[in-house]
Amino acid sequence: CSDFLDTEPITQLTDGNYYSSPEDMETALVGCYSGLQLLYSSGGVAVPVAAEVMSDNCFGGVAHSDGFNYQVIDEFSLDVSPGEVNIFDANWVAFYKVIYRTNVLLSKIDDIDWTGNEAQRNSIESQARFIRAYCYFDMARLWERVPLLTEPTTGYVPQSDAVDIYSQITEDLLFAAENGSETVTAGRITKWAAKAYLARVYLFYSGYYGETELPGNNGNVNAALALQGLEDVIASGSYDLVSDFKNLWPAASTMPNEAGDGLETTYAGKDNIETVFSIKYNITSIYGDSERDPDGNHWLVMLGLREQSFSPYGRGWGACTVLPSLYNAYADGDTRRDASIIAISQEGLDFDNSNQREYTGYTNKKYTPISNPDGSDPAVANGGTDFQIGQYQDYVAVRYADVLLMAAELGAATAQDYLDAVRTRAGLTSVPATENNIRRERRLEFAFEGIRYWDLLRYGIDEAANAVNVSMTVQNGGEDATKTISGDNLRATRGLQMIPQNQITRVDGKYDQNAGWQ
Amino acid sequence: QSQVVKGTVSSSTDGEALPGVTVLLKGSTTGTVTDLDGNFSLNLKEDVSDPILVFSFIGYVSQEISVGSRSVLDVSLEEDVTALEEVVVVGYGVQQKKLVTGATGQVKGDKLTALSTTDALSAMQGQVAGVNISSTSGQPGEGLKINIRGVGTIHNTGPLYIVDGVQTGDISYLNNSDIASIDVLKDAASAAIYGSQAANGVVLITTKTGSAGKAQWTFDSYYGIQQPTRQISMLDAQEYATIMNEAAINSGNLPYFTQDSIAQMGAGTDWVDQMIYDNAVMQNYALGVSGGSEKSTYSMSAGYTGQEGIVGGPDVSDYERFSFRLNSEHKFWNDVVTVGQHLTFSYMKKNGISVGNQYNNSFRGAFGVSPFLPMYDDAGNYLNNTANAGVMYQGQEWQPWNPGENNPYASMMLNNQNDNRNQKALGDFYVQIEPVKGLKLRSRFAYDYYAEQRRSYRPVYDLSIYAFRTNDEATQNMSQGLALTLDNTLSYDMEFGDHSLTALVGTYMWVNKGLWMSTSNADLTVSDLEHAYINNATNTDLTRLNYQGAPNNDQKLQSYFGRLSYDFRDKYLLNATLRADGSSKFSEDNRWGYFPSVSAGWVLSKESFWDGIGNTVSFFKLRASWGQVGNQNIDDFQYLSPVVINKSNYYFGSAGYDASGNAVGAYVSRLSNNNIKWETSEQIDVGFDAYLIDGKMEINFDYYQKNTYDWLVDAPGFATEGADAPVINGGNVLNEGYELALSYNDRVGDDFNYWISAVGSYNQNEVTEVPTDDGIVHGLKNMLFDNSPEFYRRAESGYPIGYFWGQETLGVFQTEEEVLSHTSATESGTVVIQPDAKPGDLKFVDRNGDGIINDADKTMIGDPNPDFTFSLSLGFDYKGFDFSVLGYGVAGNQIVQSYRNHNAYANYTKATLGRWHGEGTSNSIPRVTQTNENLRIVSDYYIQDGDFFRINNLTLGYDFKNLIQTENIGKLRIYATVQNAFTFTKYDGMDPEIGYGVENGSSGIDLGFYPRARTYMLGLNMNF
Incomplete structure (x- = not known):
């Protein structure tokens, strides 16, 4: 009579009866995209917003009577509010939720028969791996050493070294750059997006860590390869600048x-x-x-x-x-x-x-x-x-203007044309495509797009520290007050943010807190 | 002169005729005995001026009746309930109280009726030792929190309810007048026959049945008016302006108002007062009749109960119940076959304001909004607090003081327009065959059906830039479900010599199915609650259209159970039970569980060595029991990994917005755990029952140790796991305590009967193990006030469940020197602990001595679980008058109170007038600031003791039967009652009885508690 007790969920799918067809995989992929919204919208502080606060573009602001979490981010120090030790906790959780979704998809993708649909399979894998790389790149820039998982994993996972994380990012983006869709479809990750993002990762990693190659793929992702990817994007003809910047x-x-x-x-x-990749x-x-x-x-x-x-x-x-x-x-x-x-x-x-x-x-x-x-x-x-x-x-993570300026920075033969195109649109005349001019252009072009701060870091800790160092009069609640940011705090933290205390507590202190935040 | 008096003597309990009753003329030897039909006839030959007849019969209270000139005298004798002969209800049967070996408590239906409450659980409060009942809200029809012998789980602590043998989730559908008795099975040995559902104890409700004899009619009613007991006083406009000025100055800003302008302010709006509705009505009418023949009995009733709410009034807070009951039993073929049924049908209308957490609490709005905001604008509409919106107030365009606030009364009245109607039918049909005496085969088919319809209406309104609605909305929900039970028991009673044995075996099958659907749409053709039906909604925009429907997951149980009861000369008693339960909640490998129990009793007073004490202590029984029971109260399919399909959309289109264009995504939301099984509660109990002083005094005492382990815990996983952690088994909580019940009743003279009873219980709750990595099941954040940190721990080893967690304070800094002298000696020298503090700020304890105040310094600052719960009741009756008073209290618990979200402009309670504002002005309430830095930290500043003693019920009645000597009326009692008459407490909120918690395992959280009313009522009880 044991059958009597058998029940099953009628309106609920389970992992036992799902992931069994290409259609299921497409839906699971949408779940990964949906996770991108989760990254910045489920609490914590959105990374593009935090990046502007950390940069020399913005102060923390918010209400006069609010807590001081934005100031902790802004000033690279807990001194202003020692209790704000979990500012990015919700972000940390959200990143791993999205990574889990991609890892589940990737671990199940070869359980089904793709005969005749190999291109669809590769496109799905490319998009999922791009999303995973996007998450790890955000995390590695914000906290550097985070646990690296490439398949669903239970139990404690130790922190990984930056080189291993960037190696995985490189592999994922390379796969997407080679196997992603060439056709631009609204909202979808293409091979062009992957190539552009690979260049962004290359520029950050090589600048911040002083290396000439990205780890992974036997170390053959260098400036030339990154530039070639950007030239491919430009040559594809799929993108252009919107004529009026505003x-x-x-x-x-x-x-x-x-x-x-x-x-x-x-x-x-x-x-x-102009949109190469956006979170919608x-x-x-x-x-x-x-x-x-x-x-x-x-x-x-x-x-x-x-x-x-x-x-x-x-x-x-x-x-x-x-x-x-x-x-x-x-x-x-x-x-x-x-x-x-x-x-x-x-x-x-x-x-x-x-x-x-x-x-x-x-x-x-x-x-x-x-x-x-x-x-x-x-x-x-x-x-x-x-x-x-x-x-x-939408949050436009990569614009075509960035493709042009990155290509110019990486020494494209037509670097001057690329820089001119961006300046012309802004109503400006040409300046030589020198490193300094490109840097200045990037700040003005990409202000508030979550780019400036990472550019500062890759120009060097000192450059970043000097840039954010400030003491000026602002108004708090309508009254004059002095706002001071010490570049030394950025030096002490190497520009990284605090690993959420909750997460360290959660693993009995087995994660190392970043320097300057202990 | 001689006089013949005739009549019939019957039992008042069941109306049956009593044969063999002695009828004696007082002061003489003249007498007779009633015949088989209870009739008597007596010739009063002697010339006695005022003849009095004395009716006496063993087991009944003797009665003396003055004959007067009457020739017919029908008498009903009351049973002399020496409590020992009472039977109590146990699982699948009844047992004589003197033979009970477990820990049980019984409350008779008339005692519940006498308390005139809308539901039985409210009347149960304080009646049974160890049964802890507290209201989660004072709103009519709102549920009560009940736990038996302490909180044993971080899940629902509610017991299993069995009504006439049928399990159900809720008993609020019953009118107190329909209840014959409520029995509570407290220890595991008593409850183990209910197996995997009994870990929180079992409450058995028996509804009234008929008995052979003349029809007995009853009519019970009351009508009352409810009023708030005490109100929280918030700052009025002048006080508020003064405090706002002071906060601005303390924060380094200029004051907002001049003294002149403050002097010209009125009192402003008292929002708490606006929300309270005076003279809310509470009423009840219940008519019943029972009777029958030797072969067939019946009992039926109809009742109506209504209670209006004191917050917002009946438009938004109201409860009504219509109930109908029919129970009958019929015997066939020389009583070999008995067939019977129970059926109660109830129809309940319940509307209510939000009484949930701080985001779903209509009343809380009254505490934060400034007194500057007026109720109405010049046009008589709720004032819209939006700047430059053209709102006219006192002839000028209204400009808000704080644009973030809005009229909380309007918000309550506009957003709580609901119409909910629930129907419930619960009953059974049973057949019992007794082929030979003592052998009974009983089969029962039972049903528990509910149907629920809910409508709500939301109007268009504009109260502020945050509180508005652009489109009206109608919502219609419907749900229904049916739980079916089929059980069979076979029992055999046998006696051989001095031994008696009862054996029972049984099977049980239960299945619960249901479904629900819900639709809402906007733009009504006629915009009001009456017309809020989907067919009147004209909107075609998908974002304003919502439709859902699904079945409930099937829940099934299959069980086998048995019980052996043995006694030797009513002196040595032994009970053993075993239940095997299979549950659909768990995976196939973990479905079955086995729940054993054993209990024994020794009636010492039957031993020969007791003879010397017997005059004082006429009965003394020692009891001991051990047993295991389970709790499977978790969501369905927790052992599986669900794929969430409709909550992970992504929009790939390029339109600015497109509510219908989202692509559907899927992901695995939770990890699976095939190994989960029920929680187990293991309990030992040792106690005694005694009767003293000729049975006038009864004492029951119990000691218990209840260990609940293998909780079903949502242990937080590692973030890196990326999905919700599976439910796991683990954790352990120990409840240990004592219970004592004392009662005494006696008579002074012939007419004055009095009684007194006291019930007390002591419980200590301690979590002894938590399976999560950090040893903590964390509480929610953002619940005490906006952006509040975690302030309670659902469970942590070494602490009680749900304890309050925060910083300890040492009062308020009085001077700058005091700030500088508040130091810790650390490795790097002496450190000022709060270098940024100003005089007037709270002084925190650096518990770990590291010179910094942070989470590592937080500790237990309060415990919501009372150490003691107690009640005291007493009463008397005298010549038709009766008086009773019932008091109830708790001690040793704390309450956390927060009425305020800490923005710069939220109003304060009047307690803030006692704030620190200069050296020596206060050592408990910190200075006010615009940034609220003292208040954002959860500390013992928020904690108050929750001890209280309350007079729950004061009743004075008179039975007019004593005046109008008519044989047709057995009782005509009119009474006056005050409920919730006085409360003695130091707690400064509206009501110290706060069962509310923001999630399971938490309680004692006052976020703006809907207070329970004081009720003045008049009532009528009639028997005829």
Whole structure:
């Protein structure tokens, strides 16, 4: 009579009855992509936001009465708030969730018969491995030594050395660069994205660690190979620069219409010709299920003007106030300045900074919510649950302009053309494609895109430390205050962030905390 | 002159005629005895001016009745319940109380009815030692937290409920008037016959049945008015402005208000007062009739109970129950075959405001919002606190003081428009065959059916930039389920010489199936709750349309069990049980579990050496028991790895937003563990039952040790595992305690009866092992206030379950010197522990002496589990008057209280007026600041003692039967009751009885607790 007790879940799949067809694998791959949203939207601090706070572009900001986690990130020190030892804990967890999804897929991919569908198989593997490499690259830059897993693993896994992590990143990206799809489809990872990302990894690793090759693949990923990948992307003809820089960014290209009852925009749109790889968002996030359904861009709201909207700029929580030095670094006539930065008083915004911390008069315009003329949030007005989680602006991780500038930096024969193309679009004249000029161009071109800080680090710890070192007057809650960041803190931490204390506790202290954070 | 008096004598218990009753004319030798039908006839020859008849019968209380001029005198005698002859309900049977060897407690239905509560569990509070009942909310119809002999698990601690032999999850569908008795099986030996579901104890409810004799009618009703007991006072506008100024100055900013402008402020809005609804009604009406013949008996009833809520009032917080019951039993073929049934059908309407965690707690809103915010604008609408929105208030455009806040009353009234209707039918059909005396074969088919309909309506509104709704919404949910039971038992009673033995074997099968669906859509044709049906919704936009439906997972149990009960001359008693349970909750390899128990009793008072003591202690029984029981109360299919398919979408399209365009993804969300099995609770119990002073005093005492191990724990895995960790078995919690119940009843003179009873229990709870790597099952964060850290530990070795975890404080720094002298001697020299502190800040204890205050210094700052629970009740009756009072209390527990999210503008309670604002002004309440640095740290500042003693019930009644001498009315009692009359406590919240916890294993968390009301009521009990 033991059959009586047999039951099975009717509306729930299990790993015993799933992963059995190419269709299942495609769905599992979507699960990996969905994990990309999880990385920056399930708590903690989104890495692109943190990178701007760590860089010389932004201060931490946020509300005058908020906790000081953004300041801990900004100042590379727990001194400002000794309790903030788990700032990136949710990120750590999210990274490994996504890595687990990719590892499960990769471990099951050869359990099914792909005869006749080998290209589909390789495309799926390429995308999954790119996503895994994307995670490890974020983690290795943020914390350096993290546990490396390439298959589902239970139990304690020790930290790995950077060389092993980068070796795996290299192998994964090389596979995707060789086997990924050549056809550009919105949102999908292509071989071009993998080639571009491999160059970014190469530049960071070679700069930060002073090596000439990436580890892995017998050490034959060098500057020439990285450059060749970029030239392949350029030669593919799949990408181009959007003609007007401001049209890359919703807030910069949108304004209230004449009637004052709606918005009009010249935004080039998601997946425009310049997008090489982006993490995509939609308005469909649901509260209460946010861990599992972070469809929306949950971090965009951090960057909005503190609690106040001035259409087209939407309200948010006031993180990442912009240093005036960045605003002033743009040359006259550089159209990127006003497309990148909201200059609060110059634009005539009646902003009340009495609840703002580290107010500088400037905030970013590239990643900020927009608002309808009546103050309502477009996401909510169109069915989003809440403006805090319903934001839908994609995070463009790699733009074609970066492909051009990286190629120029890696010594492309047509480096001058590449640099000129970027400057021409910004309304500027040509300058020689020297290392310094390319560096300066990168800061102005990619401000607030989560790139600057990693560039600083790869230029050298000292370069980065000097860049972030600052002491200036800001306003906290409307009152003057001195904001100081010591470059020595960056030196002491080698520019890395703290491994979440929870994770170290979790393994009985078996992970080594990064220097400067013990 | 002679007078003939005739009449019938019957038992008041069941109405049956009593043969052999002696009827005697008082002060004479004249008398007679009732015949087989209970009839008597007596000729009063003597010329007695005021003849009085004395009716006496063994086992019944003698009665004297003045004859007057009557010639017919029907008398009903009350049973003389020497408690020893009482029977108590045990699993699959009944047992004489004197033969019970386990630890059980019984409460009679009339005692529950007398307390006039809407549900039985509320009336059970304090009645049985070791049964700990606390409310999780004062909202009508909200569940109670019940644990028996301490918290033994971090899962649901609720016991197994068995109503007339049918297991069910909830007994709130029953009217107290329908309950004959509630028996609680506390020790493992008593409960083990219920096997894998009995680890939290078993509560057996018996509903009323009929007995042969004249029909007995009962009518019980009450009507009452509820009021809040005490309110929290928040700062009024002037006080608030003063505190805001002080916080600004303390944070280095300019004050907001001048003294002049403060002086011109009124009191502002008292939000707590706005939320409270006075004079909420509570009422109950129950009509029943029972009776029958020797062959056929019946008992039926109909009842209505209603209770309005005191927060928000009946529009948003209301409970109503309509119940119907029919129980009957019929005997055939010389009583060889007995057939019977039970059926209770209840229809419950329940609407309620959110009473959950800080994000789902309508009442909490009243504590944070500033008194500056008005209730209504000039147009009489709820004031919209959005800047520049054209809202007019007192003739001027409204500009918010704090744009982040909104009208909490409006939010409660707008967002809690629900209509919930539940139906439940529970009953059985049974056949018993007794072919030879003592051998009984009983088969039963039982059902527990529920159907639930729920509608809700959300209007369009604008209360602030954060509190708004752009489209109205109607939601319709429906669910239903049916649990079927089939059980068979075979029992045999035999006696040989001085030995008597009862053997019972049985089988049990249970299956529970159900399904649910839910739909919501927007843009109603007529926008209100009455029209909130899906067919009235016109929206076609997918983001505002939601539809779901699924079956519940089937749950199944299959069991075999047996029991042997033996006694020798009612002196040496022995019981042994064994149950084998198979459960669908576990994988095929781990389905079956075996739950043994043994218990023994020794009635010392039957031994010859007791003779000397016998006059004082007429009965004394020692008991001891051991047993194992299980808990399988976990979600289904925890042993499998689920693939989540609908929660991992990704949008590959290029539209700005496209709610319908997401691609569906899948991932494995949890690791599998094929090895999980039930929790096991092993318990020993030693106790005694005694009767003293001619049975007037009863004492029950128990000592127990309950060890619950192999918990089902969601042990956090390593983050690197990438998926939720599987449920594992492990962990161990020990509950150890004593229980004592004392009762005494006596009579003074002929008319004054009084009784007093005291129940007390002591329990210590300690986790002895936790299987996770860090030895802790962590509590949730962000639950005490926004961004709050972990403040309780669900379980940690060496500590009680759910203890409060935080920093210890040493008061408040009074001076700068005190800050500098608060040091630790570390390896690198003497270190000032809080160098950034200012006078007025909390002084924290550097427990590990490293010179820094961080998590390593946190420790146990409170325990939500009471050490003692106790109750005291007493009462008397005198010539038709009755009076009773019941008090209940707990001691040794703590409460964590937080009404405030720590932004710069949230209001404070009036306690804040006693804050530190200069040397010597306070050593307990820190200074106020805009950044709330003292409050963001969870410390013992948040902890208060939760001890209380409350007068639960005060009742005064009078039975008018004494005035109107009519034979048709057995009772006509009118009474007045005050419930929740007085509470003695040092706790400064609205209600110290806080069973609420944000998840299983946590309790005593006051986030803005819906308080229980004080109720003034009048009631009527009639028997006829």
